[in-house]
Amino acid sequence: GYPERVRGLIVLAASPRLSTQGLAFNYVARHSITNDAHFLGGNYYGQKQQPDGGLGIARMLGHITYLSETSMARKFGRRLQDRAALGYSFDIEFEVESYLNYQAQAFSERFDANSYLYITKAMDYYDAAARYGDGDLVAAAARAQGEWLVASFTSDWLYTPGNCRELVAALTANGKPVTYVDVESSYGHDAFLLEVETVDRMVRGFLDSLAPLGRHHG
Template sequence: MSEYAARDSDGVSVGIVEKKFFTFAAQPEDLLVLESGARLGPVTVAYETYGELAPERDNAVLVLHALSGDSHVAGYYGKGDTKPGWWENMVGPGKGLDTDRYFVICTSILGSCGGTTGPCAPNPATGKPYGLDFPVVTVGDMVAVQHRLLQSLGITRLLGVIGGSLGGMQALEWSLRYPDQVAGVIALATTMRHSALAIAFNEIARQAIMADPNWRHGHYYDGPKPDTGLAVARMIGHVTYLSDEALRRKFGRRLQEKKDFSFQFDIDFQVESYLRHQGHKFVERFDANSFLYVTKAADYFDLERRGGVSSAVEAFAAAQASYLVVSFTSDWLYPTYQSRELVRALKKNGLDVSFCEIKADCGHDAFLIPNQRLSRLIANFLERVQRENRQPGQTP
C-alpha cells in the first residue's frame, strides 16, 4: 500500500489523480448560448474522475464545487504533493462517496480559474485573457457546460449530483434543467436564492477588488494584480463561512505575540493575523476577475424567478429526482430556515425528500469538515437511490 493509499478513519485515498480537459464549441455554429444571450466558444472544461464507470453507465455521481473550489476534489497530483483535494475526507474507497462503488466526476465551473474557461482564459479574438470582455455567466450556464462534458463521456443519466453552497445551487439546477437525467440530488448548506445579506457581503467583496488600483477594469494580466483587493474580498467572505462560536473558541480576544495593545494599526489580535493569512494565501491560487463572475452568478440564482415561474413550488413541478437536503445549525450565511423552505417546495410537489439539520458550531463551512454523520447520510442516500433505480435483472 503506497503512502497515498494509507487507510485513515474515513477510508482510503484515491491516490494519484490527473486533471483532464474537454473542449467544445470550437466552431461558430456550435457556440454555447448563455442565459444572457451571449455566445461563447471555444469552451474548455477541466475535470477529474475517480473510480470506474459501470458497464451500464449507471453509477456516475457528479460533485459540484463551491466558490473557491475546483475539479480537484480528492487525491494527489504526484508523490511530492502534500495537499489532497478539497473533499478528501468524503471522496474515496470506503468513504461517503465510495469510489469502489461509484464513478465520481468533478469539474471546475465556468467562469472560475480552475482550468475551465473564464475571464483569465485567452480570448480567441485577441489572444489575450478575456478580462471583463468575458460574458457574465449564471449557475444555469455552469450546469449546461457540465452537461456537455457528460455527453462526451457517454453518460446520459446521473445516479446523483451533490454539492454544498454554490455547488448545492448547481445540484438543484441540474434536477430542474435535466429532470429525467438525475436520479438523486444532495444539496448541502445551500439555498434557493440569496438573501439580501448574502448579496450585500458579495457586493462589498467585489467592491474591494474593483477599488484596488491594480484592477484596471479587469485588464491586469500583463502587470501587477489586484492582490490587496482580492485578499480583502477573501477575508470578508471567509468570515461569512465561519460562526461566532468557532471564532470565539479558536481566537477569542487573544493578542498576537504581545502582552498589550500596540496603539498602532498593526496586527494586535490573533483573529486579525488569521484573516490576513487567509487573504494572502487565497491570492496565490485564485483570480480576482473570477471572484467577481462567480459571486455574481450566485447572486443571480433564484429558483422563484427561474423560467418565468411565480413560486418555488412551481419551479419544482417537473422535477423527478429524490432529494437529500442538509443544513447546519450554525450556518448563518444559508441558515436552516432556507433549507426548510426548499424542503416544503419539494414536498408540495410530492417528491421524495429527506431533510437533516446537523448540529455543528463551525458555521457554513461545516459541510467541508469531516463529519461521520454527514458521510453516513450521503452513503445511505446514494445506496437507496441506486437500489431503487436498478433495472430488473441487474446485478446488485
C-alpha cells in the same frame, strides 16, 4: 436541463437563491476588488501589480461568513498574536486578525480577481423560483425528479436552515421524495466540510437508499 437523468440529488448548505444578506456580502467583496488601484477595469493581466489588496479583502469578508461566532470564539477568542500586551496601533494585534491576513495573502496567490467577480455574480443571479417557476418556488419544484437529500447546519448564517427549508417545503408541496436533516454544528457554513463523519454517514445512507434509475417517485 435533463431532470429525468437524475437519480438522486444532495443539497448541502445551499438554498434556491442567495439571501439579501448574501447579496450584500458579495457586493462589498466585488467593490473591494473593482476599487483596487491595480484592477484597471479588469485588464490587469501581464501587469507587475495585481489587484491583490482588493481580492484579499474580499477573501477575508467571505471567510468570515463561512464561520460562526462560536467557532471563531473557540478558535481565536481575543488572544493576542505574538505579543503580551496591546500595542494601541493599527498593526495586527489579535490572532483572528493574523488568521484573516494569512487567508487574504494565500488566496491572492492562487485565485484570479476577475474569476471571483464572475463567480459571485453567478451566485447572485441564480434564483430557482424566478428561472423555473415565474417567481413561485413551488411551481419551480414541480419539474424536479429524482430523490432528494437536503441538509442544513444549525449555525450556518450564510445559507440558514430556514433558507434550506424553503426548498424542502416546495418539494414536499409537490409530493417529491425528500429527506431533510438539520445538523447540529457550531462550525457555521464550513460545517459541511468539517462535520466529516456526520456528512459521510448521511450521504452514504442516502446513496444506499436510492431506487434504481427510472423507478423514483413523482
